[in-house]
Amino acid sequence: MTEPSKINLVVIGGGPGGYAAAFLAADLGMKVTLIDQELNPGGVCLYRGCIPSKALLHVAKLIDESRHAKNWGIEFGEPKIDLARLRSWKEGVVKKLTGGLGQLSKQRKVEYIQGRAGFENASTLRITKADGGEQSLTFDRIIIATGSRPSVIPTLKIDSPRMLDSTGALDLPDIPGTLLVIGGGYIGLELGSVYAALGSKVSVVEMTTGLLPGADRDLVLPLHKRVEKSFASIMLNTTVTGLEEEANGIRVTFDGQDVKQREQIFDKVLVSVGRKPNSEIPGLNKTKVQVGQRGFIQVNKQLQTADPAIYAIGDVVGEPMLAHKASHEGRTAVEAIAGHKVAFEPNAIPAVVFTDPEIAWCGLTETQAQKENRNIKVAKFPWAASGRAMTIDRTEGMTKLVIDPESERVLGVGIVGAGAGELIAEGVLAIEMGALAKDIALTIHPHPTLSETTMNAAEVFFGTATDIYRPKR
Ligand SMILES: Cc1cc2nc3c(=O)[nH]c(=O)nc-3n(C[C@H](O)[C@H](O)[C@H](O)COP(=O)(O)OP(=O)(O)OC[C@H]3O[C@@H](n4cnc5c(N)ncnc54)[C@H](O)[C@@H]3O)c2cc1C
Numbered sequence: 253m254t255e256p257s258k259i260n261l262v263v264i265g266g267g268p269g270g271y272a273a274a275f276l277a278a279d280l281g282m283k284v285t286l287i288d289q290e291l292n293p294g295g296v297c298l299y300r301g302c303i304p305s306k307a308l309l310h311v312a313k314l315i316d317e318s319r320h321a322k323n324w325g326i327e328f329g330e331p332k333i334d335l336a337r338l339r340s341w342k343e344g345v346v347k348k349l350t351g352g353l354g355q356l357s358k359q360r361k362v363e364y365i366q367g368r369a370g371f372e373n374a375s376t377l378r379i380t381k382a383d384g385g386e387q388s389l390t391f392d393r394i395i396i397a398t399g400s401r402p403s404v405i406p407t408l409k410i411d412s413p414r415m416l417d418s419t420g421a422l423d424l425p426d427i428p429g430t431l432l433v434i435g436g437g438y439i440g441l442e443l444g445s446v447y448a449a450l451g452s453k454v455s456v457v458e459m460t461t462g463l464l465p466g467a468d469r470d471l472v473l474p475l476h477k478r479v480e481k482s483f484a485s486i487m488l489n490t491t492v493t494g495l496e497e498e499a500n501g502i503r504v505t506f507d508g509q510d511v512k513q514r515e516q517i518f519d520k521v522l523v524s525v526g527r528k529p530n531s532e533i534p535g536l537n538k539t540k541v542q543v544g545q546r547g548f549i550q551v552n553k554q555l556q557t558a559d560p561a562i563y564a565i566g567d568v569v570g571e572p573m574l575a576h577k578a579s580h581e582g583r584t585a586v587e588a589i590a591g592h593k594v595a596f597e598p599n600a601i602p603a604v605v606f607t608d609p610e611i612a613w614c615g616l617t618e619t620q621a622q623k624e625n626r627n628i629k630v631a632k633f634p635w636a637a638s639g640r641a642m643t644i645d646r647t648e649g650m651t652k653l654v655i656d657p658e659s660e661r662v663l664g665v666g667i668v669g670a671g672a673g674e675l676i677a678e679g680v681l682a683i684e685m686g687a688l689a690k691d692i693a694l695t696i697h698p699h700p701t702l703s704e705t706t707m708n709a710a711e712v713f714f715g716t717a718t719d720i721y722r723p724k725r
Contacts (some may be wrong), residue, residue, distance in 0.1 A: 269566030269578030270397030312449035370534030549688020570574035612676035631713035
């Protein structure tokens with residue numbers, strides 16, 4: 253086993269996977285170089301993903317709440333939106349966080365190279381630096397953390413400033429009168445919610461039967477009901493077959509059994525139909541690294557590729573393409589390189605959709621259990637029976653536990669409702685700790701909080717919930 257201090261580690265990509273890996277490796281004593289195209293580490297998550305979208309969603313929430321406040325006897329005027337200031341606030345958040353990562357990197361003596369890396373051979377990189385210079389770099393071990401980019405449907409690609417991907421939408425160039433979001437996944441719904449709150453008439457088109465394909469339908473329902481009111485239209489079972497730029501917008505052609513109007517014109521069109529791994533790294537074919545059919549780099553549980561000196565983490569190795577999965581994989585890869593006995597085998601990776609209401613789940617979903625014909629029991633607690641939900645006027649939520657009826661172990665947790673993203677961590681912990689429904693029911697939760705609904709759902713499983721009608725015996 254090589255001493256960590258003798259290992260010369262290079263990390264390509266400074267996203268949440270790459271920077272976490274680089275910083276931990278430096279803490280363990282390795283000599284670390286981190287390469288990314290941006291001025292500072294941060295990757296998609298900080299520059300054009302999680303962080304800017306959540307900053308804008310915070311503003312959207314404030315606008316929605318201020319409008320809703322008249323139900324509570326408080327009336328505000330219509331919001332005046334200073335787009336330049338909103339943009340600069342969001343950019344300020346990004347700058348502070350990425351600048352902070354730059355500082356942390358320096359403090360750890362991680363050598364940061366701003367540039368684009370490719371492989372010269374299986375132990376040397378060729379870097380084209382941001383300043384135009386070229387540099388070769390040898391390594392003992394390397395971690396590929398090159399992330400992902402928005403998928404493009406070639407037949408729907410037109411070169412027009414009216415067409416946006418998630419990066420373009422987050423730049424907030426303007427507030428279009430009408431916006432079509434192609435794709436009812438989490439990115440489309442989050443960004444659609446932002447533009448709807450800012451005043452755009454947002455339509456969403458989704459080719460499958462429901463929004464957020466993959467999530468349990470009972471979790472999606474309250475969100476669907478709410479966005480039905482805030483969005484101009486939601487077109488399900490519908491595909492976009494053509495886009496054509498005209499003087500006054502993009503003419504979109506729709507196809508599908510439920511289509512009411514085959515052609516419509518939109519000021520702007522946001523395409524959010526998924527993400528593609530950045531595995532087309534120059535010279536990767538000079539190594540033994542294997543890339544699978546969907547473009548993901550293939551790795552084992554230590555995140556090691558078929559080339560023993562080369563590891564890969566984050567979006568570039570597979571689903572779920574989420575920041576927290578990337579950073580945990582980064583830690584595992586570094587510990588494996590340091591010679592620790594580790595494996596990336598989580599029991600639950602949380603997924604959060606930061607819409608209003610939020611949807612969050614972890615572990616086994618009900619849909620997945622049904623597909624696999626597994627024997628489960630589902631215990632649901634409706635937020636209409638939660639005092640806290642009542643005080644914030646958000647009773648449409650629901651918390652549910654997916655439980656193994658024999659062992660009474662919690663296998664999955666799903667939550668829809670305000671702040672679900674903050675609440676799901678308890679579910680993740682429960683699953684990782686192998687908690688039984690009884691453990692959750694007996695854990696005293698603070699009152700009045702939405703966190704109580706997790707305990708209440710466990711009580712529902714035992715038929716002992718006192719905040720709802722007594723179950724029929
Ligand atoms: C709009 C949006 C919202 C999102 N919201 C969330 C959220 O709320 N929560 C969540 O968990 N996830 C969210 N995600 C997903 C999240 O951003 C990704 O899962 C995460 O960033 C993946 O991290 P990563 O380290 O794998 O790579 P990335 O963050 O993609 O970073 C990869 C970096 O590598 C660089 N790079 C690529 N190739 C090279 C090369 N050859 N040389 C040098 N550098 C290179 C790239 O420029 C990039 O900076 C969101 C994504 C988007 C687009």
